[in-house]
Amino acid sequence: MIKNKVSKRFTVTLPDSVFEDLEILADAQGRPTANLAAFLIEVGICQIKERGEFPDMPKSSKVQKTKEDT
Numbered sequence: 001m002i003k004n005k006v007s008k009r010f011t012v013t014l015p016d017s018v019f020e021d022l023e024i025l026a027d028a029q030g031r032p033t034a035n036l037a038a039f040l041i042e043v044g045i046c047q048i049k050e051r052g053e054f055p056d057m058p059k060s061s062k063v064q065k066t067k068e069d070t
Contacts, residue, residue: 012037 014022019033026036048054 022037022040026033029036034046044055
């Protein structure tokens with residue numbers, strides 16, 4: 001049986017200036033602020049992986065449990 005990948009939601013608290021910049025950029029690109037934030041997080045993680053700075057084994061029990069459940 002193939003399980004569908006499900007997007008996860010969480011809350012991020014940003015300084016006002018960062019949020020304002022995010023809103024300006026999202027508006028300029030014609031996309032929702034949350035969509036741009038998700039994209040920027042994804043790009044940041046990809047860059048960390050490309051530089052070889054991503055840990056080999058997850059240290060969080062939440063991440064390990066999620067991987068065990070799949």
